[in-house]
Amino acid sequence: MASPLPVASVLDLAPVVPVVVIEDAGDAVPLARALVAGGLPAIEVTLRTPAAVEAIREIAGQVPEAVVGAGTVISPGQVTEVVAAGAHFLVSPGWTDVLLEAMRGSGVPFLPGVSTTSEVVALLERGVREMKFFPAEAAGGTAYLRSLSGPLPQARFCPTGGIGPASAADYLALPNVACVGGSWMLPQDAVTARDWGRVETLAREAAALSAGVTCR
Numbered sequence: 001m002a003s004p005l006p007v008a009s010v011l012d013l014a015p016v017v018p019v020v021v022i023e024d025a026g027d028a029v030p031l032a033r034a035l036v037a038g039g040l041p042a043i044e045v046t047l048r049t050p051a052a053v054e055a056i057r058e059i060a061g062q063v064p065e066a067v068v069g070a071g072t073v074i075s076p077g078q079v080t081e082v083v084a085a086g087a088h089f090l091v092s093p094g095w096t097d098v099l100l101e102a103m104r105g106s107g108v109p110f111l112p113g114v115s116t117t118s119e120v121v122a123l124l125e126r127g128v129r130e131m132k133f134f135p136a137e138a139a140g141g142t143a144y145l146r147s148l149s150g151p152l153p154q155a156r157f158c159p160t161g162g163i164g165p166a167s168a169a170d171y172l173a174l175p176n177v178a179c180v181g182g183s184w185m186l187p188q189d190a191v192t193a194r195d196w197g198r199v200e201t202l203a204r205e206a207a208a209l210s211a212g213v214t215c216r
C-alpha cells in the first residue's frame with residue numbers, strides 16, 4: 001500500500017506527467033530514475049502491458065523520489081490490484097459510475113477521463129472537479145478546453161493524448177489546465193535500446209517547458 005500523496009490531488013503533482021508503457025518490468029526502475037533525474041517525478045504507468053503491475057511495484061519500492069501511478073485503469077479489480085502494488089494515484093481514460101466508486105473507495109487520488117461536455121457535467125454532479133481530458137488532440141485540443149473554461153470554470157484538467165513538446169506549453173497556458181500528460185519523452189526506440197540517458201535529456205527538456213508554470 002502506497003504512502004499518501006504529498007499533495008491533495010493528482011493535478012498538483014507536477015506540470016508534466018510522463019505516460020509510460022513498460023513491456024519489461026526490468027526496465028521500470030532505470031526508466032523511472034531517468035525521468036526523476038530529468039525533473040519529472042510523477043509517472044503514470046499504463047496498464048496496457050502484462051508487465052505494468054510489476055513495474056508499478058518495482059518503482060514504488062525502489063525509487064522513493066518517484067510518485068508512481070497507474071493509468072488505463074478501467075475496472076474495480078484493477079483499482080484493487082494497483083493500489084496493493086503501491087500505486088500512489090489512478091488515471092482512467094474514461095469513467096463509469098462503477099469505476100468511479102471503486103476509485104473513490106481506493107483511498108488514493110484519482111483522475112477520471114472525459115472527452116465531452118456532458119461527461120464533465122456528470123462528474124461535477126458527482127462532486128469530482130479534476131479530470132483527464134483524453135484524447136486531448138483528437139477531441140478538440142486547446143480550443144475545446146478554452147471553450148469549456150467559460151461555462152464550466154470549476155473543472156480542472158490534465159489533457160493527454162497527442163501532446164508533444166510543441167503543444168504542451170499552449171495547454172499549460174490555459175486557465176483550466178493544471179498539467180499535461182504525454183509519452184513524448186519516452187520514444188519507443190530509446191526505451192527498446194535502454195537509452196536512459198536520452199530519456200533523461202528529453203525529460204529535462206519537458207520539465208523546462210513548464211518552467212514558471214505553477215499548478216493551479
Ligand SMILES: O=C(O)C(=O)C[C@H](O)[C@H](O)COP(=O)(O)O
Nearest residue numbers: 019071072093160161162182183
Ligand atoms: O491508455 C491510456 O489510458 C492512456 O493513458 C492513454 C495515454 O494518455 C496516451 O496514449 C498518451 O498519449 P501520447 O502522449 O499521445 O502517447
